[in-house]
Every structure is written in C-alpha cells, then in structure tokens.
Amino acid sequence: MQKCAECQAPFEPRRSTQLYCSTKCSGRARERRRRYTRRTTARVATQTLVAVERASGNARLLTAEKQYRHSLQSGTAAVLSKSHETILAKDKVIDEQRSQLQLMSAQGLDLCGQLAETKAETVELKLEVSRILKDRKADLQDLMHIAVRMLQLTNHLSIPLDRPTAEIFRRRSWNTKIPAKSR
Numbered sequence: 001m002q003k004c005a006e007c008q009a010p011f012e013p014r015r016s017t018q019l020y021c022s023t024k025c026s027g028r029a030r031e032r033r034r035r036y037t038r039r040t041t042a043r044v045a046t047q048t049l050v051a052v053e054r055a056s057g058n059a060r061l062l063t064a065e066k067q068y069r070h071s072l073q074s075g076t077a078a079v080l081s082k083s084h085e086t087i088l089a090k091d092k093v094i095d096e097q098r099s100q101l102q103l104m105s106a107q108g109l110d111l112c113g114q115l116a117e118t119k120a121e122t123v124e125l126k127l128e129v130s131r132i133l134k135d136r137k138a139d140l141q142d143l144m145h146i147a148v149r150m151l152q153l154t155n156h157l158s159i160p161l162d163r164p165t166a167e168i169f170r171r172r173s174w175n176t177k178i179p180a181k182s183r
C-alpha cells in the first residue's frame, strides 16, 4: 500500500514509479505543477522585466545626469566666457581712462610749465618796470637839476625864459622862481 501524493489516500500502485492513486489526482497534480511553473515563470519574467526596467532606468538616469552635468558645464563655460568678455570690456575702459589720465597729466604738466614761464615773465616784467621807473626818476632828477641851474644862469644874466621853455615849466608845474637855498 502507498499514500497518494495528491489526495493522501492509500492505494495499491501498479508501477513502482506510481505516485498518485488515479489519473484524476495525477492530472490535478500536473495542473498544479503547471500553474506553479507558470507562476514561477511569470514571477521570473516579472523580476526580469523589473530588473531590465531598473537597469534601463538607471541607464536613463545616468544619461540624464551626464546631460545635466554637461549642460551645467557648458552653462558655466558660457557664464565664464561672458564674464571674460565683461572683464575685457572693463579692461578696455580702464585702458582708455588711463591714457586719458596720462594725457591730462601731460596737459597738467604743460600748464604747470606754462604757469612757471608766465610767473618768470611777470617777475622779469616787474623788474623791467622798476628799472624803467628808477631810470625815469633819475632822468627827472637830472632834468630838474639842469632846470634849476638854467634858471640861476638866466636870472643872473637877466635873460627871460623863451616861450617853449616857459611852457615846459608850466606844464610840469615847476616854479620859475629860484629856490632860496639853490641861489
């Protein structure tokens, strides 16, 4: 006697390899095995699909990350390039301002030189004027000395002043009388 592998009922096997009591039990067992196999296959297939999906998802993620990094880099490169351009433009402005300052400084030096020259000329002119004034004063003193001496002589000789000379005395508001001390 043997126990049926399906329904557990005792039976008399006709072959040594017989596991089930009837074709009905062997059929049910076969059906269950098939269902199990199908389920297993489906599970494996699902797992495989999931694994494939996961792998492809990972790959897509990697690609996306790579693209993102690339776009970041190119963005950074664009920003760097732009800031480089800005720096170049500012450098240009600074260069222009520097050359303008140099020009202005040169002009300032020119002006300083001109100012110094003008000052020197003014001092020279002042010296010239004072020299001329001094000369004029000396001339006037000489002239007055001669006039006094002439008045003394003409008075001594009783010669009246001629008209042009009298006119000079009048114009200069000089006294035609001989000063007492000069007599």
Ligand SMILES: [Zn+2]
Pocket: 004, 005, 006, 007, 008, 009, 020, 021, 022, 025
């Ligand atoms: Zn059975």
